[in-house]
Amino acid sequence: MTELGARLKEARLAKGYSIDDLQEITKIQKRYLTGIEEGNYATMPGAFYVRAFIKQYAEAVGLNGDELLESYKTDIPSPTNDDVSKSIPATPSRRSLGGRTSNKFMEAFPMIVVALFIIAIIVIVWILYQNKPEDSKDVVEPNDNVLIEQKPQSEQNTKDPVVEEQEPEEPEEPVEEEVEEPVVDEQLTFVETQGETSTYNLTGGENYVLKVVATNKTWLNIRDQDNKILVDQAVSAGETFELDVTNLSKVRVRLGSTPGNTVSINDQVVEFPTDMVTQNLVIQFQK
Structure with missing residues (x-):
């Protein structure tokens, strides 16, 4: 060796x-x-x-x-x-590239023809609808032969107008407005980086869900505030891992391979500050 x-x-x-x-x-x-x-x-x-x-x-x-x-x-x-x-892989020739392009065009040609046919139908229907004659409306002309009977002026003045008594309006009771409690937004703050370990503070919120989205396969290790191992397993590419950490005051996430993989807490992405392959992310909860 x-x-x-x-x-x-x-x-x-x-x-x-x-x-x-x-x-x-x-x-x-x-x-x-x-x-x-x-x-x-x-x-x-x-x-x-x-x-x-x-x-x-x-x-x-x-x-x-x-x-x-x-x-x-x-x-x-x-x-x-x-x-x-x-x-170094060989570069494909222009002839081969041209052949691929022509083949793709021939495959897509029937779809293009169908799309143009549908568009033409839509245009024709729209033109016919715009040129549709409006329905004729019946117009009622006034009839000169209709006589309006008028009452004598004396009869109109003999009746006293009726005065409606209005009931006194009751005062409206004041409506108490509900005071909304202020909503405390969650805020993720970077603290420091020492070696391969980076520390963050998360303030606000009540429930915390840790999520790891693996684009590339990696080894995942999660520990609590007492350094107790909660998770120690491999996460395959394309897999999403979630863990409820509401009852913890601190969590440490360690990825064996960070490139392409994402760690988030309550859908807030926790950035990897360095280019190291293996890194630790420590998140401290301050409710």
Whole structure:
């Protein structure tokens, strides 16, 4: 075992990862990971992949891959021009790209024709509706032969007008307005970062739900204020993990691989302040 392999293995064991766990995190076959720890680079597909696998291994266990490659560059085989050219995928020719474009156009052509036909029908119906004649309305002309009987002026003045007695209005009782209690908004505040651990304060709110959305597979470890392990499991890519932490005063979330993965509390995203692969997020609740 080389000095570089011993250092990587020590960092892996400190994280509590097995070779199988590291294979799930880095997507590197475990025979290559074992070869890196033992210094057996002959099993690798080429010198270019040796350096790439070492850097990915180091970042997965919390080490700086570039610094390791620089410190042990004499112990690691250097990539040749052939290795670099093999790692670069070939660019498709213009003819193949043109063929794909024409095939897609021919597939979409029937849908385009149907859409234009539907639009034409809608336009024709709209034009016909606009030109629809309005219904004729019957006009009632006044009849000159209708006589209005008028009462004599004397009869109109003999009747006294009736005065309606109005009841006194009762005073309206004042309506008491309900005073709304002020709503305390939740506020997530960043406190500090020490190493791979970042601390946040969450004020306001009564109930707290912790959510982890995994775009990439990662190892998830959650502890409470007494450092008691609540969750210690792998979360697959595309999986969403939720945990009710209302009864806790503090929670610590540790992700083995942070790139592409999201941690939120009550739908407020808790940012990862650093570029480290493995990070801890400590959230302190102040209700």
